[in-house]
Amino acid sequence: MAAWRVLGKRRLPPLAARAWRLAPERGAECGEAAPGRASRFCPPRKSGHDWIGPPDKLSNLRPVHFHVPEDESPAEQKLRELRQETQDWNQRFWASQNLAFRKEKEEFIHSRLKAKGLGLRTESGQKATLNAEEMADFYKEFLSKNFQKHMYYNRDWYRRNFAITYLMGRVALERAWDRLRPKPKTRS
Structure with a gap:
């Protein structure tokens, strides 16, 4: 693990x-x-x-x-929250997409084996499989069917990453400014 x-x-x-x-x-x-x-x-x-x-x-x-640093500025907090939100959004999308892929793949294999008159297991007890050409049909069909979904995902992913990059630059400039800014003198 x-x-x-x-x-x-x-x-x-x-x-x-x-x-x-x-x-x-x-x-x-x-x-x-x-x-x-x-x-x-x-x-x-x-x-x-x-x-x-x-x-x-x-x-x-x-x-x-x-x-989460104790002295987190508002810009740093906004950046961290956007990064976390993007990670959670990404997690939900790919969990959903992978579940749909696995389900449809199993259904495709089962239907093709049934059409050939075969069961889910071979005579020796191993799981029956399809050849690479037959699976290529499934992959092509799955990608074609989900093209729009992936296109929207990519658009949103780029949008989020540009926003994160902008905020990272802003935070870096704020930190540099804080280091370069003259500190007020304290009187003893």
């Missing part, structure tokens, strides 16, 4: 032993997965980095738990 890893400036070894345990210092807030979230895991409060987890079983996407 893949472990959660910290994203940041330094690399840490995999946390396989603690991969799916809830952080006790987080308390009740991590007890249940949020709606649309892939995992109940919460990184320790003391962590100052985003955490990335193992692929979700339905969507095959790797969920990210975003670090």
